[in-house]
Amino acid sequence: MKSQTIRTRFWLEACLAGLFGFLSLLTVFWRDWIEATTGFDPDQHGGSVEWMIVAGLLILCLAVSAVARVEWHRPSRLARSAA
Template sequence: MQVSRRRFWIATVLAAASALLGLLTLVWQTWIEGASGLEPDGGSGELEWLIVAGCAVASLAFSGLARREWVRMRTVGVAR
């Protein structure tokens, strides 16, 4: 049960972090240039949209993992 709880919290934190990073990139699209001083996409904004899409996918995946662990914890708790 302790391992499932740990997995749940890790997945939850990663889902929240990826969602926050995606929202940050969506709102403040030049944070990469501001933080690093580099323009990896030449100013086109393509990298920022890839980051938003990747963060959305990661957030959904981590949310699914957290839900699975939550259900597993609840099922084990009921079965006892």
């Protein structure tokens, strides 16, 4: 029986999900990190853009996590179909 390995794709997806999750939490606790790091302030400290970024990053985190989960279970599905 062949060894079941996880592809590099899973690790990339897991790292991206972690990054998106971290950035969404960072934006919740420190809303001005975007202005502090880039100098870009589209809403003049109103906060509305930051909440849209939190929502977008959270959606990205959940979507990439779901794709990574599918990739994680891929070797076991392939082993079952080969048997």
